[in-house]
Amino acid sequence: MEVIRKLNPWWDEKEDFHIKKWKEMKIRWIPKWIDNISLLPFSLNFVFGPRQTGKTTGIKLLINDLIKKFEKETIFYFDLTLLTDLESFKKVIDEYLKIKKREKIDSSFIFLDEVTSLENWWKVIKAYVDMDVFENDVITVTASSSVRLKGQTELFPGRRGNGKDILVLPLSFREFLEVFGVKVVETSGNIEKDMENAIKNEEEIKEFFKMYLEKGGFPISINEDSAEFQIISAIESEILRVGKSLELMKGILASIIKKAPSPLSFSRIGSDVGISYKTAQEYLEVAKNLFIIDFAYYKEKNIKWRKERKFFFLDPFLAKSISIWTNEKYLESALYEWLVQSHLLRKFGNVYYYRNSFEIDCIADNLKIEVKAGKPHRRYPKDVIVLDENNLPIFLAIL
Numbered sequence: 001m002e003v004i005r006k007l008n009p010w011w012d013e014k015e016d017f018h019i020k021k022w023k024e025m026k027i028r029w030i031p032k033w034i035d036n037i038s039l040l041p042f043s044l045n046f047v048f049g050p051r052q053t054g055k056t057t058g059i060k061l062l063i064n065d066l067i068k069k070f071e072k073e074t075i076f077y078f079d080l081t082l083l084t085d086l087e088s089f090k091k092v093i094d095e096y097l098k099i100k101k102r103e104k105i106d107s108s109f110i111f112l113d114e115v116t117s118l119e120n121w122w123k124v125i126k127a128y129v130d131m132d133v134f135e136n137d138v139i140t141v142t143a144s145s146s147v148r149l150k151g152q153t154e155l156f157p158g159r160r161g162n163g164k165d166i167l168v169l170p171l172s173f174r175e176f177l178e179v180f181g182v183k184v185v186e187t188s189g190n191i192e193k194d195m196e197n198a199i200k201n202e203e204e205i206k207e208f209f210k211m212y213l214e215k216g217g218f219p220i221s222i223n224e225d226s227a228e229f230q231i232i233s234a235i236e237s238e239i240l241r242v243g244k245s246l247e248l249m250k251g252i253l254a255s256i257i258k259k260a261p262s263p264l265s266f267s268r269i270g271s272d273v274g275i276s277y278k279t280a281q282e283y284l285e286v287a288k289n290l291f292i293i294d295f296a297y298y299k300e301k302n303i304k305w306r307k308e309r310k311f312f313f314l315d316p317f318l319a320k321s322i323s324i325w326t327n328e329k330y331l332e333s334a335l336y337e338w339l340v341q342s343h344l345l346r347k348f349g350n351v352y353y354y355r356n357s358f359e360i361d362c363i364a365d366n367l368k369i370e371v372k373a374g375k376p377h378r379r380y381p382k383d384v385i386v387l388d389e390n391n392l393p394i395f396l397a398i399l
Contacts, residue, residue, distance in 0.1 A: 001091075001092070001095050003082065004076075004078070004096065007079060008075070008076060010063070010072050010075065011073055013072075016060050016063070018056060018057050019060055019061070019064050022057050025219070025223050026223055027179065027180070027222050027223055028219075031054060031061070033058065033166050033167075034058050036164060037062065037140055037166060038161075038162045038164050039066075039109070039138055041135070041136045041138055042134060042135050042136065042161035042162065043139065043140075043160070043162040043164075044125075044129070044134075044139045044141075044156060044159065044160045045138070045139065045140040045141070045164050045165075045166065046140075046142075047140060047141070047166045047168060048145070048165070048166070049168035049291060050144065050145070050170070050318075051144040051234035051235075051238065052218050052231055053168045053169060053170055053218060054219045055113075055144075055168050056113055056114075057219070058168065059142060060077075063109075063111065066109055071103070071105070073099060073100075073103045073105060073108075074105050074108045075109045076110050078092055078096075078111070078112055078113065079114060080112060080113060080114050080117050080118045081113075081117045081118075083118050086121070086123060089118060089124050096110070097133070107137060107138075108136075108137045109137070109138045110134070110137055111139075111141075111142075112125075112139065112140070112141045112142070115141045115142065115143050116143040116145065116152075116241075122155050122156070125139065125141075126156060130159070139163075144234075145241075145242075145289060145290045145291065153165065169314065169315075170216055170217030170218045170318065171216075171218075172346055172396070172399070173212050173217075173339070173393070173396040173399075174397055174398070174399060176208065176217055176222075177208055179222075182201070182204055182205065182208055183201070184201075185198050185200075185398060191367065191399075192385070195391065195394050195395060195398055198394050198397055202393075205397050206393050209392075209393035209396070209397075214316075216316045216317020216318060217315055218315065221317040228320060228321040231317070231318065232322075232324065232325045235290070235292065235321075235322075238290050239290070242286055242290075244283060248273065248279070248283060249283055249286075251272075251326075252280060252283050252284065252287070253287070253292070253322055253325075253326050253328075254327070254328040255269045256269065256311045257322070257330045258272075258328050260311070260312075260331065260334035260337075261310065261312075261331070261333060261334040261337040261338075261361070262310075263298070263307075263308035263309060263310050263353065264309070264310075265309075266281040266284065267280075268308075269284070284311070291314055292313065292314070292318065293311050293312060294311075294312055294342070294351075295310070295311060295312075296309060296311075296351045296352055296353050297352050297353075298353060298354065298355070299354060300354060300356075310337075310361075312338040312341040312342055313338050313342070314342045314345075316335060316339060319338060331373070332373045333371070333372065333373035336372075336373055336387070336392055337362070340362050340371050340387065341361075343396055343399050344369075344399070347399055348364040351364045358380065360384060368381075368384045369384070369385045369386075370384055370385070370386045370387070371392070372387070373388070373389060
């Protein structure tokens with residue numbers, strides 16, 4: 001098949017399109033997440049996350065490294081957006097298996113990009129895995145969202161081998177600093193001590209924080225002006241792919257932005273948009289699975305699942321893009337809180353909040369954090385870290 005050779009240009013000693021494009025980028029980096037992909041046969045790896053985070057480019061950078069160490073035909077890549085049915089997918093796999101046999105390849109690296117673009121793609125792979133066709137191979141599949149992927153990873157019980165799940169998100173602020181060559185202190189786990197040590201290059205960190213607020217952590221937003229509309233287009237595509245209304249999603253996200261950073265219930269959002277609380281909940285679960293937003297639950301001694309929750313965006317440029325899309329402006333205090341919540345989520349996996357006679361915006365692990373756009377006007381308990389526009393960049397840099 002001619003398309004296979006075109007998608008694997010290294011077989012003919014040609015440079016890959018994505019590698020060429022990456023080399024032309026003004027600001028470029030080799031993402032660290034590619035080091036987490038298992039290359040030990042047998043592995044079935046899942047790489048997923050929001051669109052425009054550089055998953056395909058990262059895979060191509062890994063391939064670029066592999067072709068220096070292995071025979072070029074042992075590395076196979078295919079983009080499933082080019083296929084319309086499972087029979088075509090099976091033919092692609094069978095064609096590569098013929099190449100393997102002809103070239104006497106015992107072990108190979110198979111990369112399948114955007115698998116969720118093809119309905120029931122997993123049936124083909126699962127069938128071949130069950131027949132031990134790939135017992136000496138490493139398979140890595142990528143998907144733009146986890147809406148269908150999360151359920152599909154569970155369809156391979158005992159069939160993943162050494163495979164791993166890799167979540168690819170926009171750069172955190174610390175990663176952003178590293179990309180621009182800003183050296184940040186090694187973290188010790190003592191937040192206050194690490195913040196004191198990081199103050200040595202405080203001015204530099206603050207300058208890049210202004211840029212981070214504007215550019216966020218997407219490769220496209222860091223390298224291009226007016227990338228908001230490409231992010232919006234990608235989001236719209238994902239929403240439509242899962243069969244949801246763009247206008248309803250827009251209204252729901254607008255309601256959150258308008259009221260942020262206050263906690264909200266599904267009922268209140270539904271009432272604001274003119275839909276049932278169940279519809280609001282369903283759409284927000286979709287938005288979470290698309291990595292547009294996430295939830296911070298109320299936590300006292302235990303998590304109160306039914307209580308109002310806080311909603312936050314996972315990247316400042318994403319928040320900016322959604323603001324343009326919904327035509328709703330957010331408060332600076334909301335953006336600062338979103339930044340802290342999203343960074344704590346990355347590090348600890350969950351983030352909560354507390355509200356009584358006083359409020360704690362963010363709780364994660366043993367950390368209690370209050371976020372203020374300006375200087376705080378009241379005293380907080382000693383175990384609460386108060387962040388404002390002055391020390392927030394330092395905190396995010398060492399997290």
